[in-house]
Amino acid sequence: MATATSSHGRTASPSPDVGAGRRWAMLAVSTLAQTASAVALHGPAFLIPVLHTREGLSLAAAGLVSAAPMVGVMLTLVAWGVVVDRGGERLALVTGLGVTALAALASTTAHGPVGWCAWLFVAGAAAASANAASGRVVVGWFPAGRRGLAMGIRQMAQPLGVAVAAVTMAVLAEHHGIRVALAVPAAAAALACVAVAVVVKDPPRPRRTVDTARNPYRSDHTLARVHGVSMLLVVPQFLVWTYSLAWLVTDRGWSAASAGALVAATQVCGALGRIGVGHLSDRVGSRMRPLRWVAVAVVVTMGLLGAAAHEGWGVAVLLLVVASTVTVADNGLAFTAVAERAGPFWSGRALGVQNTGQFLTAAAVPPLAGALVSWTGYAVTFASASVFALVALPLVPVRDEHDLRDR
Secondary structure, rough: OOEEEEEOOOOEEEOOOOOOOHHHHOOOOOHHHHHHHHHHHHHHHHHHHHHOOOOOOHHHHHHHHHHHHHHHHHHHHHHHHHHHHHHHHHHHHHHHHHHHHHHHHOOOOOOOOOHHHHHHHHHHHHOHHHHHHHHHHHHHHHHHHHHHHHHHHHHHHHHHHHHHHHHHHHHHHHHHHHHHHOHHHEEEEEEHHHHHHHOOOOOOOOOOOOOHHHOOOHHHHHHHHHHHHHHHHHHHHHHHHHHHHHHHHOOOOOOOOOOOOOHHHHHHHHHHHEEEEEHHHHHHOOOOHHHHHHHHHHHHHHHHHHHHHHHHHHHHHHHHHHHHHOOOOOOOHHHHHHHHHOOOOOHHHHHHHHHHHHHHHHHHHHHHHHHHHHHHOOOHHHHHHHHHHHHHHHHHHOOOOOOOOOO
16 A cells, blocks of 8 residues: 655555556656656757757857756756645646647747747746656655665656657757757657646645644755765766767767767666666665665776776776666665655655756766866766765765665
């Protein structure tokens, strides 16, 4: 039976259940919603070549267009968390995905960078609804012993969304133009909106009391520590994501096609890794212990990758694949832990804070890492990422966590 959690992750009274089939269907639809959000957020990046060569935009202007939805997300994540906490997951998802579809559709009629930026900003701001709400559906309907696996599956959405955008929007833009390509996020969001309206049901919550509704940040530093750990671990993740292809092409002499194929394969490995680590957290009854193990793996892997890249060893490519897998494995663990710890009346806002911190850090990685690559080379840059994971290690709040198997 599904149970509601209190503000510190302890179970409240049992709540009405749904069948196993409906629960897994809601997981599938929540994953679809997050995938549609990822298409809207990351898809415009694949339009940069056509924006530059055919639409006559400078690379800087093309980059601004591609960044517009990300700016929208960062500014609205916490606000959507408030909507989720007060209005429910289904309302937030249907409203957000509906507005995303309309804004993305409107972008297909825009002419010039100002119009594209404006509508993609709105699309991104609305798509942020899925970040908190879809995760809350999973946490609310799955028991603690299955929640890590379920959230690992849901966390596959980001690499899946990137893959969908890469194979659709890039090709459509090349052959049919920007406006046809921008119909992809509109269609994805519309499909997800309908699926949510049909399948998703708000998870039950305990009766609001002084204990369950209190602000968890005032008396508990665990959430802040998890946020900090996630921000530190996002540095190696986005470093690998951003510069894998460039390193393979410039330093290893690979063709762009071969490098792109390997990078796509690492996305699949990363998605499977999230599921595996989530399942492991269910088995050991802890989110934080596996999170610390992941941080250790990142320290070792990024250090070895830097050393192998410096020496030009062939094993460096294999280490890149491993790094691409372990550097994303923490996301689901931290996301689940935040939702469990914050409780049913604050987890929307807490997840908004969690994602905002990660997005802000991720936005700083490409330019700063690019400058470091220009100054020191890829080997030193890869190795330097291990420092961030090393700093994260003592911050992981293992001792403050309750054993999930006791629930």
